[in-house]
Amino acid sequence: xxxxxxxxxxxxxxxxxxxxxxxxxxxxxxxxxxxxxxxxxxxxxxxxxxxxxxxxxxxxxxxxxxxxxxxxxxxxxxxxxxxxxxxxxxxxxxxxxxxxxxxxxxxxxxxxxxxxxxxxxxxxxxxxxxxxxxxxxxxxxxxxxxxxxxxxxxxxxxxxxxxxxxxxxxxxxxxxxxxxxxxxxxxxxxxxxxxxxxxxxxxxxxxxxxxxxxxxxxxxxxxxxxxxxxxxxxxxxxxxxxxxxxxxxxxxxxxxxxxxxxxxxxxxxxxxxxxxxxxxxxxxxxxxxxxxxxxxxxxxxxxxxxxxxxxxxxxxxxxxxxxxxxxxxxxxxxxxxxxxxxxxxxxxxxxxxxxxxxxxxxxxxxxxxxxxxxxxxxxxxxxxxxxxxxxxxxxxxxxxxxxxxxxxxxxxxxxxxxxxxxxxxxxxxxxxxxxxxxxxxxxxxxxxxxxxxxxxxxxxxxxxxxxxxxxxxxxxxxxxxxxxxxxxxxxxxxx
Numbered sequence: 001x002x003x004x005x006x007x008x009x010x011x012x013x014x015x016x017x018x019x020x021x022x023x024x025x026x027x028x029x030x031x032x033x034x035x036x037x038x039x040x041x042x043x044x045x046x047x048x049x050x051x052x053x054x055x056x057x058x059x060x061x062x063x064x065x066x067x068x069x070x071x072x073x074x075x076x077x078x079x080x081x082x083x084x085x086x087x088x089x090x091x092x093x094x095x096x097x098x099x100x101x102x103x104x105x106x107x108x109x110x111x112x113x114x115x116x117x118x119x120x121x122x123x124x125x126x127x128x129x130x131x132x133x134x135x136x137x138x139x140x141x142x143x144x145x146x147x148x149x150x151x152x153x154x155x156x157x158x159x160x161x162x163x164x165x166x167x168x169x170x171x172x173x174x175x176x177x178x179x180x181x182x183x184x185x186x187x188x189x190x191x192x193x194x195x196x197x198x199x200x201x202x203x204x205x206x207x208x209x210x211x212x213x214x215x216x217x218x219x220x221x222x223x224x225x226x227x228x229x230x231x232x233x234x235x236x237x238x239x240x241x242x243x244x245x246x247x248x249x250x251x252x253x254x255x256x257x258x259x260x261x262x263x264x265x266x267x268x269x270x271x272x273x274x275x276x277x278x279x280x281x282x283x284x285x286x287x288x289x290x291x292x293x294x295x296x297x298x299x300x301x302x303x304x305x306x307x308x309x310x311x312x313x314x315x316x317x318x319x320x321x322x323x324x325x326x327x328x329x330x331x332x333x334x335x336x337x338x339x340x341x342x343x344x345x346x347x348x349x350x351x352x353x354x355x356x357x358x359x360x361x362x363x364x365x366x367x368x369x370x371x372x373x374x375x376x377x378x379x380x381x382x383x384x385x386x387x388x389x390x391x392x393x394x395x396x397x398x399x400x401x402x403x404x405x406x407x408x409x410x411x412x413x414x415x416x417x418x419x420x421x422x423x424x425x426x427x428x429x430x431x432x433x434x435x436x437x438x439x440x441x442x443x444x445x446x447x448x449x450x451x452x453x454x455x456x457x458x459x460x461x462x463x464x465x466x467x468x469x470x471x472x473x474x475x476x477x478x479x480x481x482x483x484x485x486x487x488x489x490x491x492x493x494x495x
Contacts, residue, residue: 049213053206061202068194073162076187077149080112080164080180085147087114088166088178094118100125111186113161115179116168119143129181130155131163142167143174152181160184223251227258234258239266271441282325286318328459335466342385342471346494349380349389349420350413356393357411364401370408371397378415382491384471392467395460396424396487404428404484418493425486431479439477440465 087106093099094116107114107127115131116124121139123130132155138148148165161181168176223245230243239262245255293311295301302308334340357371364371400409407427414421431439440461468475472492479485 043217049217050209053209053213057202057205057209061198065195065198068198069191072191072194073187076162076182077164080162080182081147081149081166083110083112084164084166084178084180087180088168091116091168091178094124094168094176113181113183115163115181116176117179118176119174124176129161131161131179131181134165138165139177142177145169145174148177151184152179162187220251223247223255227255230258230262234262234265239263239269267438279325279329283322286321289318290315328463332459332463332466335463335470340466340470342388344383344385344471346381346383347386347389349382349384349422349491350375352386352389353393353411353413353422356390356397359394360397360401363398364409367401367404368406369401369404372408372410373413374410375413376415378420380413380415380420381494382420383494384473384491388467388471392464392489393422393424395464396489399460400424400426400428400485407484415493419490420493422489423486424489425484427484430481430483431477431485432481433479436477436479440475 087103091099091103100116103114103116104125104127113127113129115126115129117139118124121136131152133151133153138150142148142165145167147167148163150163152161152163153159154161161183163179163181165177165179167174168178223243227243227245230241233241241262242259243255245252293315297308297311302311331340357373361371397409397411404426405428409424409426412421412423412425465475468489474490476488477485478488
């Protein structure tokens with residue numbers, strides 16, 4: 001073994017190792033790239049569309065190919081059947097050489113092969129074809145006057161032919177068989193061309209579909225990618241973001257939902273901050289009073305017994321204020337968690353409302369307001385918790401009195417459609433239209449500075465809504481700035 005051969009072998013092995021390393025590295029890079037790209041919605045969507053397109057195109061192409069192939073074979077078969085029958089019926093003699101030569105010429109003109117046998121099965125004439133698979137059974141069938149169609153093979157060239165044989169009948173006797181043969185290659189050549197055209201058309205259609213799919217999937221995925229980016233920003237806390245989705249389909253609806261989510265989350269966060277600030281203020285103020293006046297009492301910085309009693313009364317009132325605030329928060333939390341207990345019984349709503357009015361009447365009188373009541377003659381029986389129902393009406397009446405400086409508060413009760421309805425309406429300052437959808441939400445306060453000045457923490461109406469709905473009722477609100485507000489509460493009739 002020469003040194004040159006050894007060096008060549010070593011070099012080839014080295015190159016193979018390097019190529020293998022390069023192949024592994026390339027494969028890893030392709031796999032990583034594929035893993036990254038295949039996670040893109042553009043490729044997933046485009047791939048899905050292409051798969052659907054191919055599922056339709058491939059069977060369609062196969063069926064078209066089969067139809068055209070069968071059609072062309074049928075045409076050729078019909079042609080050779082017609083020729084074999086016509087030649088067999090018109091040949092006057094198998095011994096006339098001129099007539100036989102004429103048929104040879106016809107074979108050349110029609111591009112078909114002919115093959116004539118006599119009554120014994122011997123070859124009378126052929127156009128250069130010697131078939132070897134004509135069985136005795138086939139020839140016997142022809143001798144009985146039946147035609148024959150089958151595939152024949154040339155004994156010399158092994159070329160296959162589609163052939164048709166027809167019996168030659170002369171003077172009522174079987175005189176032989178006339179065969180017309182069409183080469184399979186010549187039949188398949190136009191079929192191949194047609195198939196090539198179909199394949200070329202399919203490739204063109206696939207390329208067009210790829211381009212269309214890419215554009216379509218990119219256009220369809222763009223809003224989804226935009227929404228994905230928007231949700232990431234929302235998750236990071238950037239709530240001042242919106243998705244521009246011009247369509248009105250499901251994707252547009254999803255975009256609007258994401259925009260609403262950002263707005264609602266932003267509003268919730270703002271309300272929560274404001275609520276915590278309000279609660280801190282509401283707690284700080286009474287605690288400051290309690291701490292200040294308790295220091296006064298502790299150090300004896302008062303001059304009369306009446307002054308001491310006054311300071312103690314302030315401490316008591318502020319303590320009750322803190323207790324009410326904590327109680328409201330606790331009740332609302334229990335209601336939202338479904339852990340609030342009700343003692344449901346059949347009660348007369350009008351009587352409960354009368355008790356609530358009597359408790360608010362003094363506050364209304366002190367502001368110079370009149371509470372007007374309009375009740376129809378029905379009994380107004382409902383299934384509810386008496387104390388919680390009274391809490392609802394007291395809260396709504398207290399709000400009406402608090403935010404009304406002049407005029408009156410009217411209460412109307414009537415029965416309709418198997419329900420008992422109550423409307424509490426005031427002539428107060430009203431609520432802006434933009435605030436109405438959020439009026440029953442926890443943490444929400446209308447005009448925060450005004451609410452603090454007039455009292456309230458933004459929990460009252462949230463508690464009212466929960467109490468109404470947990471007792472199978474409904475509540476709604478209508479308001480107009482400067483003209484007043486009306487709340488309607490409805491409960492199913494228990495009768």
